[in-house]
Amino acid sequence: MADDQGASPRELILEACRRDNTSLLDEAITDLAKEAKKVGRKEKDHVAETINKAADGVGNGPLHVAATYGSYDVLDVLLDQEGVEIDNIDRMEHDTPLHKAVRYVNSLDKSDWESAGHPIVDILLDAGCDPRIRNKAKLKPFELVDPRNTVLRAELQKAEYALNAGGDVVADDDDGPTGSASDSD
Structure with missing residues (x-):
């Protein structure tokens, strides 16, 4: 339990x-659920609030760190x-977790982009992260991508x-329209 380790x-x-x-994360979530029951709060609300408010010393939340x-x-x-x-x-760069994911992909060897890097971006996009948000330098995640990484740029x-078209983020396995954004321009 967290109390035994001295960590919150x-x-x-x-x-x-x-x-x-994930074992450590599951332990923390279980502890939060127990804490919520003690104070009469809904477990899911207490867990989400704690995750949303958690930050490291430079203002990165859990999704940023991951x-x-x-x-x-x-x-x-x-x-x-x-x-x-x-x-x-x-707090520092005004990055979203998606910006951080692109920076992570850029830090990898080119041979690891698709196997280790792209899934990090994919899971965030699938969850609904907005790729249009600009950071402190006025850059969207797309604008941070290594220009040689054409697959991630296209995604x-x-x-x-x-x-922008008013729809939701389309997963690669959807039966929706195919093609790139430039096909309709």
Whole structure:
């Protein structure tokens, strides 16, 4: 339990995000659920509020930290929590988790982009993260992508186009229209 370790649930959540440790994250969520019962709150509300308010020393929330470290499994668990805010802005760069995910992909060797990097961006887009949000430098996630990473650039353009067209982000396996955003321009 968190009390035995001396770490708060927030600290455990952030550490789980750094290490892609779903067991540690599950432990923290279980502790939060027990805490909620003690004070008469809804478990899901208490868990979401704690995740949404948790931040490291430079203002990165759990989704930012998980995206920065490429912690896919932890992102999957966090994004399954009802009420978790997915487009939080960090304090330093005003990045969203999607910006952090693109930076993570850029940090990888080119040979690892599709296998290790793209799934991090994919899960965030599938959860509804907005690729149109600009950071402190006025850059959207698309504008941070390594120009050689044409697959990721196309994916972010497609997601942005879908939102601008008034629709939801279209998953690759949907039966919807195919083609790139430039096909209709």
